[in-house]
Amino acid sequence: MDLISIVSIFVLACFVGYFVVWSVTPALHTPLMAVTNAISSVIIVGALIAAAASGNPVAKWLGLLGVVLASINIFGGFAVTSRMLAMYKKKER
Amino acid sequence: MSHVHRDWIFAVTFSPDASMLPGPNPGLETAAAHGQPAWVLLAYLAAGVCFILALRGLSSPATSQRGNRLGMIGMAIAVVTTLLTHLPRTSDFVEVPGTAAFRSGVDWVTAGLILAAIAIGAIIGLVTARRIQMTAMPQLVAAFHSLVGLAAVLVGAAAYLNPEAFGIATSFTPIASQTVVNIFPVSRIELGLGVAIGAITFSGSVIAFLKLNGNMSGSPILLPARHLINLATLGAILLLIAYFTQDQSPWVFFTVMALSFAIGFLLIIPIGGADMPVVVSMLNSYSGWAAAAMGFTLHNSAMIITGALVGSSGAILSYIMCRAMNRSFISVIAGGFGATAASGAGGEAIDRPYKRGSAEDAAFLMKQADQVIIVPGYGMAVAQAQHTLREMADLLKAEGVRVKYAIHPVAGRMPGHMNVLLAEANVPYDEVFELEDINSEFAQTDVAFVIGANDVTNPAAKTDKSSPIYGMPVLDVEKARTVLFIKRSMGGAGYAGVDNELFYRDNTMMLLADAKKMVEEVVKALG
Numbered sequence: 001m002d003l004i005s006i007v008s009i010f011v012l013a014c015f016v017g018y019f020v021v022w023s024v025t026p027a028l029h030t031p032l033m034a035v036t037n038a039i040s041s042v043i044i045v046g047a048l049i050a051a052a053a054s055g056n057p058v059a060k061w062l063g064l065l066g067v068v069l070a071s072i073n074i075f076g077g078f079a080v081t082s083r084m085l086a087m088y089k090k091k092e093r
Numbered sequence: 094m095s096h097v098h099r100d101w102i103f104a105v106t107f108s109p110d111a112s113m114l115p116g117p118n119p120g121l122e123t124a125a126a127h128g129q130p131a132w133v134l135l136a137y138l139a140a141g142v143c144f145i146l147a148l149r150g151l152s153s154p155a156t157s158q159r160g161n162r163l164g165m166i167g168m169a170i171a172v173v174t175t176l177l178t179h180l181p182r183t184s185d186f187v188e189v190p191g192t193a194a195f196r197s198g199v200d201w202v203t204a205g206l207i208l209a210a211i212a213i214g215a216i217i218g219l220v221t222a223r224r225i226q227m228t229a230m231p232q233l234v235a236a237f238h239s240l241v242g243l244a245a246v247l248v249g250a251a252a253y254l255n256p257e258a259f260g261i262a263t264s265f266t267p268i269a270s271q272t273v274v275n276i277f278p279v280s281r282i283e284l285g286l287g288v289a290i291g292a293i294t295f296s297g298s299v300i301a302f303l304k305l306n307g308n309m310s311g312s313p314i315l316l317p318a319r320h321l322i323n324l325a326t327l328g329a330i331l332l333l334i335a336y337f338t339q340d341q342s343p344w345v346f347f348t349v350m351a352l353s354f355a356i357g358f359l360l361i362i363p364i365g366g367a368d369m370p371v372v373v374s375m376l377n378s379y380s381g382w383a384a385a386a387m388g389f390t391l392h393n394s395a396m397i398i399t400g401a402l403v404g405s406s407g408a409i410l411s412y413i414m415c416r417a418m419n420r421s422f423i424s425v426i427a428g429g430f431g432a433t434a435a436s437g438a439g440g441e442a443i444d445r446p447y448k449r450g451s452a453e454d455a456a457f458l459m460k461q462a463d464q465v466i467i468v469p470g471y472g473m474a475v476a477q478a479q480h481t482l483r484e485m486a487d488l489l490k491a492e493g494v495r496v497k498y499a500i501h502p503v504a505g506r507m508p509g510h511m512n513v514l515l516a517e518a519n520v521p522y523d524e525v526f527e528l529e530d531i532n533s534e535f536a537q538t539d540v541a542f543v544i545g546a547n548d549v550t551n552p553a554a555k556t557d558k559s560s561p562i563y564g565m566p567v568l569d570v571e572k573a574r575t576v577l578f579i580k581r582s583m584g585g586a587g588y589a590g591v592d593n594e595l596f597y598r599d600n601t602m603m604l605l606a607d608a609k610k611m612v613e614e615v616v617k618a619l620g
Contacts, residue, residue: 045391
């Protein structure tokens, strides 16, 4: 992908983000923070590439540490979000 | 690792001596990263779409669980795609470019290490998520933000040390000398920004965590000339990133990193505890921008889409919080709020007459009421009073009283904090209302029950132009026939350091005790 396509995706995604986030109900703002936190750990992609690459052992170990940190966030973030969301209930009856 | 195209110069100058080369084959790696096969691009795009739908699901509690699952699917797609396209390879044999020999030899040791790293993270993450108390959610979110920031810094450092693996460099080997690796100028800017934002996110979130967790005083710490120091540091970071495009030596890169760690720390220490909703949202936003910057480096659409989503999410939440306090973002970030106001407004308000009531009085008043609106604040979270509060509400409902909850956007220490705590205590979410939806109802309400909130109920925000909170949207609790206000003691003002006009009104009854103890006594008196 060239730089222009990348920038286009970024700009359009900012607009999508703007509209999607405004539509989130205020009652769910805490789960919103937890889940955005989990998905921003998609940075694990970079850590996986660094960990898998040969050539520089320091870079590899930095990558592996990055994988651990991002995984904590991914699993922890999604799990805690789902735990919170499970608590939101409508009036019984 | 498809062989897309190679500059002829690599073919001429390629050195077959593997020890001279940092990566398997720089020319090929570059081509591979920027000319990924279509299915890989589509997979990352699909992951990005899943993330959009995950946030979209949060528009209502009914669809939120499904959204969260889509988020997990998106993450699985991104991780599996990366694992498949970046299988670690052994390099203990001489690789011949463009031949089958290049493809063979999976490095199972490294592959095992990667899976182990994921497993370690999974265990820590899942155990934390299961054990954490709902009242500690702001700290947890701050801690998670710091991990994203640190991960971004680590990825940035790894990309800087091994740029060929990320496809962000050209390398050539002049005859009879060492291989020269040149990181693309655009990639240097992206790397610099990514590492800077990541480092700020990390150190800022660590301070936010310490303040929220009570390891560090919540009151602002003000350094002399802090604005000057901050601006100078920020300027230095930007100048160094610009200089980085000319000179890729390690000192430039690591100075950017160190200065960014420092500024994250400096930016958050002057900000007080109750401004934390803005800080946490802002750091949320930063963690997104850090991911986006790394996405630019890697030309990865999933990371860019996510970064943009999370970045705008945090920015919008910060905006909502600032609006709810009638403060500008700049004034919150500049910090020091509450520290100066407290010293100014301390003197007057002592010894004004107020009415004090008991739990029995409160129980009697609420039992007689048609409608009670409960106004929770951070004090409820501190006292862990949400479960007892719901018991109280249940007893009132059994007496035929309508019970509603009114939530101010900045009640608590993070956006939506009160809603989560009430949900935890099994309060149905259709009994919980936002400020603008319920404010007009106080006038027709018999009892407003304020528990752990203070500044967000202060009528001075509407009338007193000299008040530091003037103009802030507040809950009109004073319009209710009776206001029951739980407070530990009459001393001690709210976060803004202003005395609350409400305490001395004729229709206010002060219930002076610990929030949880008081509600327990009310429950006893009701039962």
